[in-house]
Amino acid sequence: MKSFLTLISIENSKMWKRTSTKVMFFIMIFLVLAASCLLRYYQYYKNVDVHATPSVSATWKAEVQQEAQGLKAQIKQIENGKDNESQRSVLGSLKKSLAEDEYRLANNIAEAKPNSIWTKVSDFSQSGSYGALIALLLIIACAASVAGEFSEGTIKMAISRPYYRREILSAKLIVSLLYGLELLVTVFVVQSAIFAAFYGLPGIGAKEMMWTTGKIVYIPAVLKALCLYGLDFLTVIFYTVLAFTLSAITRSRSIATGFSLFMLLLGSSLAQMAAVFFTWAKYFPFTMTGFSSVVTKGVVLEGTTLPMALLVSGIYTVVIAALGYVVFQKRDI
């Protein structure tokens, strides 16, 4: 075990000595800061009073009740309709809104969203697609670590050592994922810090509703923020493992990076489009990888839930990783 930890420390040093690793890290921080500043400037420009507590209408209950009725009717109409595949993709989002409304009515929650710094952080991170950005950077880093060593020729120096190939490969994967974790934590901290600087610390202990595709849970907003970041990390793991395996198989940084990126950006939507028309297509690998968007916007594919998405994607991750290991161990270098 000690020797494996040594391998991890070696791969970690290698990774951080690459200029691209350091550059990507700072680019991410810069993006968070720049985007936040832009938002703040926009609010300043439009004379938005950011410190004002949003008011709640006295008749909120009636309004929410009305909205809930409307949603129920819409859902029923779509569910009973035939040949309306494209309409059905809205169902998930409608069901989420309905659940939120019903929960509010049942538990007497006046605000749809609390005025909390954590809510601001989650919303901004989600709309800024931080998860996708970090996945992108990790794909690049992982391809450099695995395929890059093939093209540089240094893989020979790594393999002709008293270590099994699977140990070396595992160390590389773990170090890449560790980098991802470091990025996520840094982004969370930087985002929270700069928002705290702009908006103070309203609603630190506030609670927020979270949709889990089955029911609503009412949890501290900070916990929701962490959950969303956690779900994003799981998405990142999926695409990193994809890049990892492609690198091990093709030994080409360009193919591994390019294809993984393509699947990250378009794969989800393409697969989902197919799944809208062919229900069995929802079991394809890329259809259910956007875990956090399932929580914030509802499911796109009828009949899928968050636990199901996690399970199916989890199985695919393991299978894809195993493929990478098998090919790497068998081949001549």
Place this chain on the structure above:
Amino acid sequence: MADSVLKTESVKKVIGKRTIVSDISLELYRGEIFGFLGPNGAGKTTTIKMIVGLSKITEGRIYVGGCSVREDFKGAMKNIGCIVENPDLYKYMSGLDNLRLFAKMYPGVSEERIREVVKIVDLEHAINDKVKTYSLGMKQRLGIAQALLHSPKLLVLDEPTNGLDPAGIKEMRELLRDLAEKTGLTVFVSSHILAEMQQMCDRVGIINKGRLITVKTVGELVGMAEEKTALQLETDDNSKANSILREKGFSCELLADGLHVAAERESIPVLVRELTLGGVGLYAMDRSNSRSLEDVFMKLTEPAKEGK
């Protein structure tokens, strides 16, 4: 045997339908420098890759320091330091960082040992510079440094003198001989350049078309070359000399640069006597050994072309 550092038993490598090497059986002992000699494409690098775990062994066994490469990979690799093809190191790091990284992979390699190895390969002045600034010779030397870090029993070098200038080649030769003598290091070095092998190695294994043709000591190989010596004569009447010697049964060839005669060592005094008796004045007689060694090599590697 206790002193056996590398042993290969009928090693075979097949890729798809092609047999790249077959029936390679060698044994190397402590403190010797073994040359693996063969033309390009003979299978030298393929064999080396199997020894150091880069390629899978199709058939046969390889033992390093008694440990089987297939069954006890870690045990075998602990005893090997190698450079395969080019010495590819991490260009974006300094030479010292590279060495520190490789040192971590083995227990007990101290900072002191790293410094020692840097001194052995004479890279002290450039060790803190990034490897991308290194010349080829410097990269070769850094490659040897990383191979020596953990004081292995066996050093495997794949055409280490490729791209080195004559001074560099001489330095490497002296370094390796020094290490073999003083520390008992065994060196397995492959090359296609005879002259280098002759100067550096104790024994030589000749490989061609994937088969091991023969294994001899350098002395034996040179001896084979000296059986028939090629002489180059410069006389005051070359054509007369040619007819005299032909009459006596010498195989001669009259060329623009002199009279070429193939003669055994014992018959050279006879040759000189015949020329003198025939009234031919002898200005110069040169022996071309290196050409003979090349002939030996060519002869040894030719029959395999006819397929065995």
